Amino acid sequence: MADHDCICTQDKVKEYLELMAKNAGISDLTDPALAAYISDSDGLRHLRDLFHYPKCGSLPDVDASLVDPSSDCIYLCGHSLGLMPKATERVMNEQLQKWARMGVYGHLSGDLPWAYCDEAAIEGVARLVGATKSEVSVCNGLTVNIHVLLTAFYKPTEQRHKILLESRAFPSDHYAIESQIRLKGRNPEESMIVMMPRDGEECLRTEDILQKIQEEGDQIAVVFLPGVQYYTGQLFNIHTITMEAHKKGCLVGWDLAHAYGNVPLQLHYWDVDFACWCSYKYGCTGAGGIAGLFIHDRFKEDKRDRMLGWWSHKMSSRFQMTNELDLDEGAAGYRISNPPIHLVAPLMGSLEVFNSVSMDDLRSRSCYLTGYMEFLIKHFFDEASPHRRSKISVKIITPAEFHERGCQLSLRFSVPIDLVYKELTKRGVAVDKRYPHVIRVAPIHLYNNYTDVRRFITALQVVVLSVKGDK
Amino acid sequence: MADHDCICTQDKVKEYLELMAKNAGISDLTDPALAAYISDSDGLRHLRDLFHYPKCGSLPDVDASLVDPSSDCIYLCGHSLGLMPKATERVMNEQLQKWARMGVYGHLSGDLPWAYCDEAAIEGVARLVGATKSEVSVCNGLTVNIHVLLTAFYKPTEQRHKILLESRAFPSDHYAIESQIRLKGRNPEESMIVMMPRDGEECLRTEDILQKIQEEGDQIAVVFLPGVQYYTGQLFNIHTITMEAHKKGCLVGWDLAHAYGNVPLQLHYWDVDFACWCSYKYGCTGAGGIAGLFIHDRFKEDKRDRMLGWWSHKMSSRFQMTNELDLDEGAAGYRISNPPIHLVAPLMGSLEVFNSVSMDDLRSRSCYLTGYMEFLIKHFFDEASPHRRSKISVKIITPAEFHERGCQLSLRFSVPIDLVYKELTKRGVAVDKRYPHVIRVAPIHLYNNYTDVRRFITALQVVVLSVKGDK
Ligand SMILES: Cc1ncc(COP(=O)(O)O)c(C=O)c1O
Ligand SMILES: Cc1ncc(COP(=O)(O)O)c(C=O)c1O
Numbered sequence: 045m046a047d048h049d050c051i052c053t054q055d056k057v058k059e060y061l062e063l064m065a066k067n068a069g070i071s072d073l074t075d076p077a078l079a080a081y082i083s084d085s086d087g088l089r090h091l092r093d094l095f096h097y098p099k100c101g102s103l104p105d106v107d108a109s110l111v112d113p114s115s116d117c118i119y120l121c122g123h124s125l126g127l128m129p130k131a132t133e134r135v136m137n138e139q140l141q142k143w144a145r146m147g148v149y150g151h152l153s154g155d156l157p158w159a160y161c162d163e164a165a166i167e168g169v170a171r172l173v174g175a176t177k178s179e180v181s182v183c184n185g186l187t188v189n190i191h192v193l194l195t196a197f198y199k200p201t202e203q204r205h206k207i208l209l210e211s212r213a214f215p216s217d218h219y220a221i222e223s224q225i226r227l228k229g230r231n232p233e234e235s236m237i238v239m240m241p242r243d244g245e246e247c248l249r250t251e252d253i254l255q256k257i258q259e260e261g262d263q264i265a266v267v268f269l270p271g272v273q274y275y276t277g278q279l280f281n282i283h284t285i286t287m288e289a290h291k292k293g294c295l296v297g298w299d300l301a302h303a304y305g306n307v308p309l310q311l312h313y314w315d316v317d318f319a320c321w322c323s324y325k326y327g328c329t330g331a332g333g334i335a336g337l338f339i340h341d342r343f344k345e346d347k348r349d350r351m352l353g354w355w356s357h358k359m360s361s362r363f364q365m366t367n368e369l370d371l372d373e374g375a376a377g378y379r380i381s382n383p384p385i386h387l388v389a390p391l392m393g394s395l396e397v398f399n400s401v402s403m404d405d406l407r408s409r410s411c412y413l414t415g416y417m418e419f420l421i422k423h424f425f426d427e428a429s430p431h432r433r434s435k436i437s438v439k440i441i442t443p444a445e446f447h448e449r450g451c452q453l454s455l456r457f458s459v460p461i462d463l464v465y466k467e468l469t470k471r472g473v474a475v476d477k478r479y480p481h482v483i484r485v486a487p488i489h490l491y492n493n494y495t496d497v498r499r500f501i502t503a504l505q506v507v508v509l510s511v512k513g514d515k
Numbered sequence: 516m517a518d519h520d521c522i523c524t525q526d527k528v529k530e531y532l533e534l535m536a537k538n539a540g541i542s543d544l545t546d547p548a549l550a551a552y553i554s555d556s557d558g559l560r561h562l563r564d565l566f567h568y569p570k571c572g573s574l575p576d577v578d579a580s581l582v583d584p585s586s587d588c589i590y591l592c593g594h595s596l597g598l599m600p601k602a603t604e605r606v607m608n609e610q611l612q613k614w615a616r617m618g619v620y621g622h623l624s625g626d627l628p629w630a631y632c633d634e635a636a637i638e639g640v641a642r643l644v645g646a647t648k649s650e651v652s653v654c655n656g657l658t659v660n661i662h663v664l665l666t667a668f669y670k671p672t673e674q675r676h677k678i679l680l681e682s683r684a685f686p687s688d689h690y691a692i693e694s695q696i697r698l699k700g701r702n703p704e705e706s707m708i709v710m711m712p713r714d715g716e717e718c719l720r721t722e723d724i725l726q727k728i729q730e731e732g733d734q735i736a737v738v739f740l741p742g743v744q745y746y747t748g749q750l751f752n753i754h755t756i757t758m759e760a761h762k763k764g765c766l767v768g769w770d771l772a773h774a775y776g777n778v779p780l781q782l783h784y785w786d787v788d789f790a791c792w793c794s795y796k797y798g799c800t801g802a803g804g805i806a807g808l809f810i811h812d813r814f815k816e817d818k819r820d821r822m823l824g825w826w827s828h829k830m831s832s833r834f835q836m837t838n839e840l841d842l843d844e845g846a847a848g849y850r851i852s853n854p855p856i857h858l859v860a861p862l863m864g865s866l867e868v869f870n871s872v873s874m875d876d877l878r879s880r881s882c883y884l885t886g887y888m889e890f891l892i893k894h895f896f897d898e899a900s901p902h903r904r905s906k907i908s909v910k911i912i913t914p915a916e917f918h919e920r921g922c923q924l925s926l927r928f929s930v931p932i933d934l935v936y937k938e939l940t941k942r943g944v945a946v947d948k949r950y951p952h953v954i955r956v957a958p959i960h961l962y963n964n965y966t967d968v969r970r971f972i973t974a975l976q977v978v979v980l981s982v983k984g985d986k
Binding site for chain 2: 096098099102103104105119121124125127128132133136137140143144145146147148149150151153154158159161184185186187188190191195211213214215216218219220222223224226227330331332333334335349350351352353354355356357362365366367369380381382383384385386387388389390474476478
């Protein structure tokens with residue numbers, strides 16, 4: 045991979061900050077004026093205006109004596125729930141108006157005819173995951189789609205019955221896999237390979253995954269891993285793992301919950317067998333937004349057993365209602381129920397934003413924005429830093445290199461995070477807590493800027509001092 | 516059943532119309548003035564104002580030279596897609612505003628915290644289906660829920676492996692059952708019992724269903740039937756069929772797509788094992804609205820294998836993220852993904868209407884409203900009627916008795932319906948076509964009135980004359 049030859053991420057980021065600082069005539073890389081300067085000169089800064097960016101005063105637990113309620117909050121929680129695109133409100137209201145005005149005729153009339161509204165999103169979503177249009181469907185929730193996919197692709201035999209996953213898999217994935225193994229009449233204790241990071245490490249090493257596949261691949265039916273790990277923020281090497289697992293005859297599926305809209309994906313080119321994702325994190329479709337699934341085109345004509353419904357049936361003859369299934373091709377044939385317009389509307393709103401910019405430009409912006417956050421965290425909070433002013437230190441458990449992470453950084457605090465989290469919240473900082481020690485933050489390439497990051501650092505400095513006193 | 520002792524529906528309806536006509540000083544029961552009179556004196560007439568009732572001018576195919584665009588359309592298609600409650604717009608916009616203003620904090624804050632928004636609907640939905648709160652979940656699409664239920668409850672053995680369904684099952688149900696049989700390693704040809712109506716009949720007779728259960732019950736794992744049949748409008752005798760199938764050791768599941776919000780249901784009391792429904796027909800939640808499922812309380816503690824996700828896990832410990840499943844009780848333990856707020860919002864809007872009135876009052880209104888439609892259809896279009904003015908005649912294939920139908924009437928025309936349907940549409944009449952001969956109409960107890968029905972009859976008179984000339 046080209047990435048491996050480059051100088052390391054930390055140096056690249058520093059080079060960039062130094063260049064910008066020079067242009068701005070600023071000497072201190074931690075100067076908030078530098079953040080303001082980069083934010084202002086950012087070619088993608090207009091994207092923020094496409095979103096409703098919350099004010100401090102409208103967050104529930106903000107203390108108005110500590111922050112100006114009319115100022116922007118510091119929203120670093122887009123890895124959990126993305127902000128609302130302004131377009132979404134418009135699309136949603138158009139669809140409500142259509143329903144109010146024409147009732148059932150909306151199925152076939154007006155913008156976004158409901159009977160095929162999901163199909164309007166396919167092109168945009170396919171672009172985000174690097175797929176052809178026939179490889180993608182939008183439907184259901186994410187875990188439901190894990191079941192849809194494993195029901196069809198996990199067909200254990202005596203010889204090959206295992207599913208390889210990671211020990212820190214998101215609970216819902218873990219339960220889904222465990223229950224699929226049971227439903228197929230097998231025992232999770234025998235059929236689940238749960239990979240743990242090495243002692244003292246947080247992330248799985250690609251080499252260890254490949255070795256496990258080498259060792260047990262003959263018995264592995266399905267490798268199922270996250271594109272980006274929710275807890276550590278680690279970006280897996282989807283291409284290499286998929287390729288190596290294929291050599292051993294395994295099928296390879298990916299949960300892209302934290303990868304979709306976060307990092308560029310090339311599912312088709314990477315030869316991934318199947319994948320699924322939710323859209324409410326980087327996808328910005330709102331809580332419980334519609335999920336997606338990917339089926340590689342090599343399975344396009346494949347009629348494998350799966351959970352069927354009338355939406356698996358080809359549109360052309362679907363409404364003849366004959367009860368003779370005419371299975372749709374590709375990912376479309378994995379749909380089951382008719383699409384919910386009130387979930388497709390926010391997806392269309394979100395795609396208006398994504399369609400206006402390339403994922404590569406977003407990614408490039410993201411790498412430096414997250415790199416800036418990393419630089420500041422290390423500068424002010426690293427255990428070994430001379431600039432640390434509180435007893436509390438922070439270690440970043442997310443991998444340090446661009447090609448091994450998305451925009452999220454997982455910060456492990458040297459103390460339990462309860463108080464830190466609470467005090468951050470009071471100051472209008474939206475982050476996410478993983479007890480006992482981890483806070484996850486994500487400066488989102490769509491709507492965050494360098495000033496948000498810099499303000500977060502200031503807030504964190506104040507907070508760690510306030511909860512533990514001076515060093 | 517008490518119903519069986521009453522005088523027949525047709526006589527009851529006539530009695531009622533005669534009484535109202537007498538009160539109004541009207542002699543002709545078909546007089547539009549009678550419809551206006553009953554509509555005006557209707558104790559539930561305010562419900563219509565809780566909905567956006569479309570105008571002729573906003574339907575896509577209306578001919579403005581034939582009807583006044585500013586007049587109410589004749590919406591008789593609520594069995595396909597219910598109209599939009601005004602409350603829905605408000606609830607949806609509240610939730611969009613919350614997202615805009617507080618992002619991720621909306622999961623736990625404000626009205627309808629997203630992390631448990633589905634639970635806010637349980638009480639209202641449970642009331643509509645006659646269930647305890649622990650028996651009901653709202654999640655997914657209807658066919659997805661058929662899979663959720665059959666995955667858990669259809670466990671074929673050598674001895675007992677069949678599923679009994681009807682030959683005219685809605686295609687999606689048919690495909691779901693067929694695929695579940697295959698996924699369980701069996702053959703639909705051996706394991707599907709597809710019941711057909713008697714020669715020359717449209718509806719299945721209860722006695723024939725009971726006899727089939729008597730004959731083949733020992734091999735039947737699951738009886739899966741519709742509460743109200745989508746094509747004929749027949750209301751099945753859920754209680755009796757469930758009881759008799761239980762005697763033979765079968766599990767009994769019901770698809771209530773056309774029963775939910777249409778007829779009063781007593782799933783718990785009727786001892787139904789499991790059931791599911793969509794909410795976008797009589798439930799008025801919009802295209803692809805959130806579906807529901809019912810699991811009888813006798814399975815409350817039962818931990819049978821099923822498709823699991825983090826939403827199957829008890830709320831109290833769900834976010835500890837341990838990967839040790841602590842299965843939630845009852846129907847809640849059949850949920851998989853987190854709930855979509857943008858589908859729960861319309862459900863809450865719809866429940867504002869349903870919670871303001873009793874299902875029994877709605878049902879009583881519905882019986883007479885549909886009875887009035889039947890009376891007029893027979894009067895003006897029955898093959899044998901002296902009042903028929905066109906060559907075209909209409910036969911109602913829906914059962915004639917209250918206790919065997921909901922509000923829908925399925926009209927079989929003596930000619931192919933293409934032209935009739937098209938001409939009705941031009942005149943602002945929204946109905947539903949089932950080629951070649953059937954048009955389904957449903958005066959909905961929530962928002963339709965006697966005048967809608969009477970206007971429909973006038974439109975139909977004009978239309979049948981226009982397409983076929985005089986008798
Ligand atoms: C009886 C019945 N079953 C299944 C369905 C399919 O519903 P969904 O697309 O929500 O799965 C419908 C939809 O109209 C229906 O009426
Ligand atoms: C990696 C991963 N898997 C599964 C889920 C569960 O998603 P859903 O509730 O949409 O099924 C999430 C949600 O955050 C997730 O991050």
